[in-house]
Amino acid sequence: MPETTEVLIVGAGPTGLMLAGDLAAAGVSVTVLERRTRKSVLTRAFAVHARTLELLDARGIADELVAGGARIDRLQMIGDAQLDLARLPSRFPFMLLTPQHETEALLAGRAEALGAEVVLGAEVTGLRQDADGVRVSVRRSDGTRPTFRARYAVGADGMNSVVRTALGLPFPGRAALRSVMLADVRLSVPQQEPVANAVREGIAFVSPLGDGWHRVVAWDRGKQMPVEAALGLDDVRTITRKALGTDFGMHDPRWLSRFQTDERQVPRYRVGRVFLAGDAAHVHSPAGGQGMNTGLQDAANLAWRLAAAVRGQAPDGVLDAYEAERHPIGRSVIRDSGRMMRMALVHSPVVRTLVNAASRTAVRIPPLADRMAAKATGIAVAYPAPSGAHPSQESAPPT
Numbered sequence: 001m002p003e004t005t006e007v008l009i010v011g012a013g014p015t016g017l018m019l020a021g022d023l024a025a026a027g028v029s030v031t032v033l034e035r036r037t038r039k040s041v042l043t044r045a046f047a048v049h050a051r052t053l054e055l056l057d058a059r060g061i062a063d064e065l066v067a068g069g070a071r072i073d074r075l076q077m078i079g080d081a082q083l084d085l086a087r088l089p090s091r092f093p094f095m096l097l098t099p100q101h102e103t104e105a106l107l108a109g110r111a112e113a114l115g116a117e118v119v120l121g122a123e124v125t126g127l128r129q130d131a132d133g134v135r136v137s138v139r140r141s142d143g144t145r146p147t148f149r150a151r152y153a154v155g156a157d158g159m160n161s162v163v164r165t166a167l168g169l170p171f172p173g174r175a176a177l178r179s180v181m182l183a184d185v186r187l188s189v190p191q192q193e194p195v196a197n198a199v200r201e202g203i204a205f206v207s208p209l210g211d212g213w214h215r216v217v218a219w220d221r222g223k224q225m226p227v228e229a230a231l232g233l234d235d236v237r238t239i240t241r242k243a244l245g246t247d248f249g250m251h252d253p254r255w256l257s258r259f260q261t262d263e264r265q266v267p268r269y270r271v272g273r274v275f276l277a278g279d280a281a282h283v284h285s286p287a288g289g290q291g292m293n294t295g296l297q298d299a300a301n302l303a304w305r306l307a308a309a310v311r312g313q314a315p316d317g318v319l320d321a322y323e324a325e326r327h328p329i330g331r332s333v334i335r336d337s338g339r340m341m342r343m344a345l346v347h348s349p350v351v352r353t354l355v356n357a358a359s360r361t362a363v364r365i366p367p368l369a370d371r372m373a374a375k376a377t378g379i380a381v382a383y384p385a386p387s388g389a390h391p392s393q394e395s396a397p398p399t
Contacts, residue, residue, distance in 0.1 A: 011157035015278030022303030047289030051378025069098030173264030188249025
């Protein structure tokens with residue numbers, strides 16, 4: 001007999017764990033399947049923006065995350081332009097820098113305390129759905145092959161989503177930037193705030209992670225290597241010196257990797273009883289640090305809809321509205337982050353000078369700077385609708 005649950009989530013990253021916690025808080029039985037056999041200690045995302053902190057605050061866990069991270073009140077733009085975040089209309093007028101594994105641990109603790117089951121070492125090998133539910137085949141790390149049955153399923157399993165593939169959905173888009181270098185290092189000259197710059201030879205970004213380590217992201221225009229190619233710290237140092245004038249004495253790397261940034265979005269976020277969220281639905285340039293934040297906001301939007309559907313308190317249109325509201329947001333993030341990256345990579349020194357001057361001018365105009373800050377941090381996200389058309393506008397909004 002298959003193991004049963006009301007909602008099955010594939011992927012125990014931030015998106016899947018946020019969703020699991022919200023569903024469990026609403027009294028929905030939820031199981032999370034994760035292919036990894038142990039919880040990750042690596043940091044992919046590390047920026048938590050104001051809107052995301054507001055979502056965590058509504059769940060009573062923001063202050064704990066903030067206490068362990070580093071607050072940044074200015075957001076680096078193109079060149080030396082910086083957006084002032086202190087004017088944000090939020091209890092969190094800053095960007096928080098904290099390792100992704102800290103965010104995951106907080107979300108996992110909340111989800112499990114509320115009753116969600118997180119199963120590690122569970123690789124999804126197949127998915128089928130019918131009018132009544134979804135059946136998922138799994139291969140466990142111990143060699144067993146259980147089957148799970150749920151009323152709804154959610155793929156939050158990243159860019160190479162098995163769930164998306166099982167649904168037969170394409171992932172159209174393009175490879176935006178190849179052979180990007182990533183390093184987590186110690187610095188002899190620690191930085192308190194992120195620094196970034198683009199020159200003709202490439203780009204470099206250095207940021208504290210909030211735990212004594214620093215993240216370096218660099219791209220060398222003249223040294224494009226396959227993502228599988230070996231990466232040495234000297235490769236990262238060289239382009240960092242060219243872009244920033246120094247390598248800050250980086251040493252003792254704990255992680256060195258090459259990766260490729262893609263700009264892709266699935267055309268549909270829902271197929272029957274199966275939904276996609278986070279990187280399974282959209283991926284984009286790392287410029288602006290939007291990735292994890294967008295996924296967490298997907299989860300917050302979807303969770304109450306699924307809870308209402310499980311309880312029989314929502315018509316099917318409430319589930320459809322998840323895609324209607326979140327697909328445009330994903331498209332906007334892909335467009336805006338891609339535009340930022342392309343401006344940073346302008347080859348012509350003359351055009352680059354003009355772009356930098358335009359950025360400096362924009363951040364000095366308060367109304368324009370405020371709009372830019374609100375959009376960059378998610379504060380500007382809204383779902384326009386006629387009065388009464390959205391459940392959150394009712395006198396008794398969903399939990």
